[in-house]
Amino acid sequence: MNALPATMKAAVQQQAGAPLHLVDLPLPVPGPGRVLVRVAAAGLNPLDTKIRAGRAAHARHPLPAVLGIDLAGTVVALGPDVAGWSIGDEVYGMTGGVGGVQGSLAEYAAVDARLLARKPAGFSMREAAALPLGFITAYEGLVDRARVHAGQRVLVHGGAGGVGHLAVQLALAHGAQVFATGAAESREAIEGYGATAIDYRVTPVADYVQAHTGGEGFDIIYDTVGGATLDASFEAVRPYHGHVVSALGWGTHALAPLSFRAATYSGVFTLRPLLTGEGRAHHGGILREATRLADEGKLRIRLDPREFPLAGVEQAYRLIEEGAANGKVVVTVAS
Structure with a gap:
């Protein structure tokens, strides 16, 4: 050396x-x-x-x-x-x-x-x-917070993005059935990672919930987009057992749709260990x-x-x- x-x-x-x-x-x-x-x-x-x-x-x-x-x-x-x-x-x-x-x-x-x-x-x-940042963020949401496991239906918002494409692969590795939103130009990438692509621009929330869950809702929704996408997640999650996770839940949101489903929510702040040492x-x-x-x-x-x-x-x-x-x-x- x-x-x-x-x-x-x-x-x-x-x-x-x-x-x-x-x-x-x-x-x-x-x-x-x-x-x-x-x-x-x-x-x-x-x-x-x-x-x-x-x-x-x-x-x-x-x-x-x-x-x-x-x-x-x-x-x-x-x-x-x-x-x-x-x-x-x-x-x-x-x-x-x-x-x-x-x-x-x-x-x-x-x-x-x-x-x-x-x-x-x-x-x-x-x-x-x-x-590192993308995978850690995906893991903290899906594994640490939502406890993803085999047989669940998981929806990843932004499935071709930096965190989203890793979340898709991580959920699949845990045996989940995975769906992911993205624009039409992201379809090939999303499907290449093994998820079912949903074009959020042309498919209303109620339609893709009906098409992919029989109207029941997704067991886990990972929001990597924030804003209105997080609000849409509250409308698409499964009642009682559903869990919404967001890496961008920093805005002001109405929790009534989530509460009416008796579902749960977790935030992810990946920087915390670097900032606090914990x-x-x-x-x-x-x-x-x-x-x-x-x-x-x-x-x-x-x-x-x-x-x-x-x-x-x-x-x-x-x-x-x-x-x-x-x-x-x-x-x-x-x-």
């Missing part, structure tokens, strides 16, 4: 709305319970664009800062009190970019070892970097499950084919901001 450098390149956001600039920063030193990762790839999320624009107070990431929530790379140094990891391990995780913690848009990151899992053997570094080991455990599913051929990632180096991070962000991405956008930090 070559000697580590004293400095690293990082993409730094100086103020909200300003371009990111490559600068030299001191190499991070891994403290107790942390490992130093040489970052190979950094996954970008819509949340990153909101932080960058100054519209994500809930992420508590003061500027100037290094952005980037997801990473994949190689362990190059161990801090004190780290067990279970060795130099040379290929890892991935949702490790920073919020709460004042350095993000993944840098050549190295000192990260809490509890947040990491071993990279799926069949995934490239770019594919692994595209996985539950970080669970995030690592969730990603170990993602690795298992990927290694068994039950999990695929929707990755935008365009590649961007660290110096091209501005173009990568614009692709997301303009709605032109065709899957998860990943920045290649090191080969």
Whole structure:
């Protein structure tokens, strides 16, 4: 192993709305319970664009800062009190970019070892970097909150999206019958993941509830869209035993339709372990499950084919901001 450098390149956001600039920063030193990762790839999320624009107070990431929530790379140094990891391990995780913690848009990151899992053997570094936030969000909703299991009918709103396409595959892996909403142009992608596609633009809620559940309603509905889509979920859930989960339940909603069905609701806030320190080991455990599913051929990632180096991070962000991405956008930090 070559000697580590004293400095690293990082993409730094100086103020909200300003371009990111490559600068030299001191190499991070891994403290107790942390490992130093040489970052190979950094996954970008819509949340990153909101932080960058100054519209994500809930992420508590003061500027100037290094952005980037997801990473994949190689362990190059161990801090004190780290067990279970060795130099040379290929890892991935949702490790920073919020709460004042350095993000993944840098050549190295000192990260809490509890947040990491071993990279799926069949995934490239770019594919692994595209996985953490989306899969953790899907898992916390479907498994931790809704307890998805075989025989259930699950509806995923936004089934071709970053969280939605992973939620579809996760529900199928648990033996559920899966349906997913999307526009007509998403039909092929949704069906490719194994779900029954529903074009929400042309099919009213009552019609698809009748067509796919005999009017009974879905056992689990995972909303990844928010707004009126969450309200529609309250109309489509199964009485008594139905459960609605939302990763975007931040608006004002009338709960009467849900209450009249005697159904239940859960919210998902995936950033909480990063912001509070609580539950970080669970995030690592969730990603170990993602690795298992990927290694068994039950999990695929929707990755935008365009590649961007660290110096091209501005173009990568614009692709997301303009709605032109065709899957998860990943920045290649090191080969």
